Amino acid sequence: MERVFDERRYLIPFRSSLLPQIFTDVLVVGAGVAGLRAAIASAEAGAEVIVLSKSDLAHTNTAWAQGGIASVMEPGDSFDAHIADTMTAGAGLCDEPVVRRVVEGGPARMRECLAWGMELDLEGDGTLDAGQEGGHSARRIYHAGGDATGAELSRCLAARATGHANVRLFGQCFLLDFVTASEEAGSRVLGAITHHPRFGLQMIWARSTILASGGAGVVYRETSNPHVATGDGLAAAYRAGAQLADMAFTQFHPTVLYLPGAARSLISEAVRGEGGAPAGRRGPAVHARGARAGRAGAAGCREPGDRQAAGPAGRAARAAGLPARRGFRGPVPGDLVAACQL
Helix, strand or coil: CCHHHHHCCCCCCCCHHHCCEEEEEEEEECCCHHHHHHHHHHHHCCCCEEEEECCCCCCCHHHHCCCCEECCCCCCCCHHHHHHHHHHHHCCCCCHHHHHHHHHHHHHHHHHHHHCCCCCCECCCCCECEECCCCCCCCCEECCCCCCHHHHHHHHHHHHHHCCCCEEEEECCEEEEEEECCCCCCCCEEEEEEEECCCEEEEEEEEEEEECCCCCHHHCCCCCCCCCCCCHHHHHHHHCCCCCCCCCCCCCCCCEECCCCCCCEECCHHHHHCCCCCCECCECCCCHHHHHHHCCCCCCCCCCCCCCCCHHHHHHHHHCCCCCCCCCCCCCCCCEEECCCC
16 A cells, blocks of 8 residues: 555545534445445434435446345245355355345345335236346346346335435535544544535534445446446545455456447346356357356256246247347336445
């Protein structure tokens, strides 16, 4: 790390007594799934909450997430099977107690979101449409609007959070730095200094501060992340004395449509999970790393020769006598706590 990053405690000089003062019980930095859910829990516990979002709710990694949500909801599936699949896919990097806690808590969280109004894709009989994707041995992936699961989850949680009297959302509000009691390592976080294009610099004082600001994908030239994923929360936490861990774990979507000069568009995980394999202009041969991303032969997944389309769009096309494009799942036309975003 360059010495300047260790020596510079605050990005800008400021006198807190001369700035507007805002007080709250809980300050949440980040408005993705982690930040919104933390805000909901804090508000329901009786705390007053401010949620900072440096853009708007449509520009978070959560809102841009196309993949579905994995949860054990189908007969014949089990927690142990889901845990085993996760541990295998993790290749020795997963913390088994954490995996177990997340997997076993999944169904309750799914039912919670459904009760709050999240709309997932349904089968013709009105039951949830469970899909299967790479690395999973059972059909346990649930989508919304085909490949708009993140946007629907964000909409659901935002409605729940902003509908609570104890939650205030500060959009277009940029975190500059966390304010600590002193510059000593481990000093308590007291809140943050922020900047808003209309209100300028502001001091937000909080009893508890939750960091859920997401990642830093945009530091790379090629990324499928939204343009706001620039790692500001990580940098502010580092300047405040936090220890950053596992920084190598930057998510790169394995299949992205590359067109020079255009935004990088994801090729949905559902396409590969339903048996789609990556191919170049001259045929199926692609880079060895790209081939691994296909995972067409994962246990229980459809093989490439099976052209059955999945999801409501595929069923509608077949019912109308039209060719169904396999893999398309679109709708039928007509304290400082580190958290990660979806």
